[in-house]
Amino acid sequence: MNRKKILLPITLSLVVAFHLPAAAQIAGRAGVSAIPTGPGAAGPALNFALTPQQLQQRYQTATAQLDSALAGIAAIKPEDVTYANTVLAYEQATASWQREMYPIGFLTAVSVDPAQRQAAAELEDQMETYGVSLGHREDLYRQFERAAAKGEKLSALDARLLEDTVKSFRENGFALKSEEREKLKAMQERLGHLGNAFGRNIAESKDWLEVGAEGVKGLPEDFVSGLERTADGKYRIALNEASYGTYMRYAESAESRKSLLMKWQNRAADANLPILKEALGLRRDIAQLLGHKGYPEMTLKDRMAETPEKVMSFLSRLKDVVLSRARADLAEILEIKRRAEPDASQVFAWETGYLSRILRQERYDLDGEKVKEYFPVDRVVEGTMKVYQKTLGLSFREMKDGPRWHPDVRLIEISDAADGRLIGHFYLDLYPRDGKYTHAAAFTVIKGRRLEDGTYEKPASAMVANFPKAAPGKPALMPHSEVETFFHEFGHLMHQTLTKVPYASYSGSSVARDFVEAPSQMLENFVWERSVLDELSGHYKDGATLPDDLYKKMLAARSFQDGLGYAGQLGLGMADMVLHTVVPEDVSAVFNKVMQEFTGLAPVEGTNRVASFGHLMGGYSAGYYGYLWSKVYAQDIYTVFKAAGVVSPEVGARYRREILEVGSGRDEMESLRAFLGREPSEEAFMRDVRGEPETPAPAVGSIGGAGLTPAQNHSEWNLGLSRRKWWNPLTWFQGLGKPSSDMTKRFEALMTLACEGAARMRAARSQA
Ligand SMILES: [Zn+2]
Structure with a gap:
């Protein structure tokens, strides 16, 4: 079953899109809001102006309160134990503690005051240690087991909470001897600190490439003029995602591109390679101590995929389709390369971005700079809010007052459009700033939950991004990828x-990874629809919406070189799984080997890209495959919107009710079925992977009733009937003899290959 209650989820509930951030531009804020504003209520009960001492005080008070609540739970006499006075009391006490901790953790990403940020980061470390120790409280665990043994009649949600709570403790080593438990606890703590260090090392790695005039040839003028210069007149190319991306696409000098790539893919290598190796070993040891075959087995059982075999099957199955598309993509750009080097037989990693950009420009005559002019940031923000309000039946109101951490931050109140009920708040913190989180992500600041007095705590969230900011005479414009x-x-x-979920453990986006x-991912499809683009676009000079000819070119180029894109995702997903399964001596060599096998592109010798693969230590361990996996559902859900004309309040209401409001209060599969009115289908996703044009959506069955109609599914890879059956590999590889053993063999062969690669490279290194 797909259950994922974490003992005490202290790390921020954050969902990240690793897109390129916009180049930093500094200037005064523009912003004409199309949504009403007003003083109104006070906004969320938050305070972002606390001093380090006050933060510390808050942590101590909340933790003392939690300690005392837990002592109360532990003190209940065995005969008096009930679900309500143990499990439910624990849920409420930990949720109250998190209510204080989340906003503190959030400050590490957005605080404008370095001292405050530092204090918040230190407290985050303390929360980590506290969380680990809580998971080892045997007195609590015994009480929860007693509650479970009472066999009270509970609602489905309460039964779920009881089962998940007991399970999360039980699986944390209470069957172990006490010295083994101590060992486990020490390893968990160590792992937590390694994770923090890994991320910090990437963020703090400072390096750059210095090039002469030759090295800036081909680059956009405003990029060159923004570069730092050295005393001897050289240009400094900074190692951040925006400048790296631009440089790799435009710089004419292949040699300089290679040098920059080498630096980029060696970020934090010295510090992080040993960390990674230790962490992979710790994860394996923890899993084995807890009775699992390995780390992937332990972590996947609580996800939709359930087992590593299913993930490996899923990824391996995509391999042939994706690799053949990727090879075709490479062959196309090799032709471009041959114009200058007729004998060239291979495209290198530092050439793909540059050659692809040329081919794209030639083939589609699509000028990204021209497209950008139709997407001023303010227009996109207002248009997006309009589309969401209409689709989901909401009403937004900008708040003039209310707590915020920077004057640029916008605070918006969400109400139900039908009955005016106040739902919650969200923040938009969109522009780059020193010391701010550098990607785009959505943070939970207050989790929705039912409070003890019966009222519902209004949730608050924040989008933290790095979009361009307007300057006098220079509008802030977004490339279409950023609109997405x-x-x-x-x-x-x-x-x-x-x-609407009553318990914080299940509310909001606390669903399976x-x-x-x-x-x-489903919603990304919206920004390719004419009706939506009419709302999001407006030329910065005259407000004209995106012209049709430009729109047609964008559509034509939409899946350009998707093969390489999918191959990259597939390679990372597979490398993550392989590393956690093999736990190799030479992490970097195995990573590179798998990447080559699954992308068709050779890694550059001497690089250690894995050292800055943040996902490995940032919540996606043995989980990167999830980006592709969830896209299966995303594309399927979208077919329903598409069939109803995209911005459909009717479908939107169902989506809100069956997917967004329910969190993980029930299994995700159940939510999917309730929304779709049928079994999920992989058809739309596979069409996308194969690069095929859209076909009509699968039929929608009776919605929400008891009689779900079986899928009208023409795919050979049927998600159908039940999750168990769906994920039985036997149903996937009909005609292949013994499919599951075939998969195992392929998996083993890959492992051997990966390990041999590592051994060879180790040997070569020791000779050198
Ligand atoms: Zn995301």
């Missing part, structure tokens, strides 16, 4: 705030 990012992140805000992206 904004729309995607906005989807996370809605998932986090529209929740391999489902959490689905609602937002």
Whole structure:
């Protein structure tokens, strides 16, 4: 079963889109809001102006309160134990503690005051340690087991909470001897600290490439003029995602591109390679101590995928389709390369971005700079809010007052359009700033839940992004890919705030890691629809919407070189699984080997890209595959919107009710069925992977009733009937003899290959 109650989820509930952030531009804020504003209520009960001492005080008070509540639970006499005075009391006490901790953790991403940020980061470490120790409280665990043994009659949700709570403790080593438990606890703590260090090392790695005039040839003028210069007149190319991306696409000098790539893919290598190796070993040891075959087995059982075999099957099955598309993509750009080097037989990693950009420009005559002019940030923000309000039946109101951490931050109140009921709040923190989180992500700041007095705590979330900011005489314009990012992140805000689940453990976007992206990935499709683009676009000079000829070109180029894109995702998903399964001596060598096998592109010798693969230590361990996995559901859900004309209040209401409001209060599969009115289908996703044009959506069955109609599914890979059956590999590989053993063999062969690669490279290194 797909259950994921964490003992005490202290790390921020954050969903991240790893898109390129916009180049930093500094200037005064523009912003004409199309949504009403007013003083109104006070907004969320938050305070972002606390001093380090006050933060510390808050942590101590909340933790003392939690300690005392837990002592109360532990003190209940065995005969008096009930579900309500143990499990439910624990849920409420930990949720109250999190109510204080989340806003503190959030400050590490957005605080404008370095001292405050530092204090919040230190407290985050303390929360981590506290959380680990809580998971080892045997007195609590015994009480929960007693409650379970009472066999009270409970609602489905309460029964779920009881089962998940007992299970989460039981699986945390209470069957172990006490010295083994101590060992487990020490390993968990160590792992937590390694994770924090890994992320910090990437964020703090400072390096750059210095090039002469030759090295800036081909680059956009405003990019070059913004570069830092050295005393001897050289240009400094900074190692951040925006400048790296631009440089790799435009710089004519292949040699300089290679140098920059080498630096980029060696970020934090010295510090992080040993960390990674230790962490992979710790994860394996923890899993084995807890009785699992390995780390993937332990972590996947609580996700939709359930077992590593299913993930490996899923990824391996995509391999042939994706690799053949990726090879075709490479062959196309090799032709471009041959114009200058007729004998060239291979495209290198530092050439793909540059050659693809040329081919794209030639083939589609599509000028991204021209497209940008139709997407001023303010227009996109207002248009997005309009589309969401209409689709989901909401009403937004901008608040003039209310707590915020920076004057640029906008605070918006969400109400139900039908009955005016106040639902919650969200923040938009959109522009780059020193010391701010550098990607685009949605953060839960207050989790929705039913309070003890029966009222519902209004959720609050924040989108933190780095979009361009307007300057006098220079409008802030968004490339279409950033419009997509904004729309995607906005989807996370809605998932986090529209929740109606009474318990914090299940509310908002606290769904399985391999489902959490689905609602937002689904929404990305919206920004390719004419009706939506009419709302989002408006030329910065005259407000004209995106012209049809430009729109047609964008559509034509939409899946350009998707093969390479999918291959990259597939490679990372597979490498993550392989590393956690093999736990190799040479992490980098195995990573590179798998990437080559699954992308068709050779890694550059001497690089250690894995050292800055943040997902491995940031919540996606043995979970990167989830981006592709959840896209299966996303594309399927979208067929229903598409069939109803995209911005459909009717479908939107059902989506809100069956997907967004329910969180993980029930299994994700159940929510999917309730929304779709049929079994999920992988058809739409596979069409996308194969690069095929759209075909009509699958038929929608009776919605929400007891009689779900079976899928009208023409696919060979049927998601159908039940999850168990769906994920039985036997149903996938009909005609292949013994499919499951075939998969195992392929998996083993890959492992051997990966390990041999590592051994060879180790040997070569020791000789050198
Ligand atoms: Zn996301």
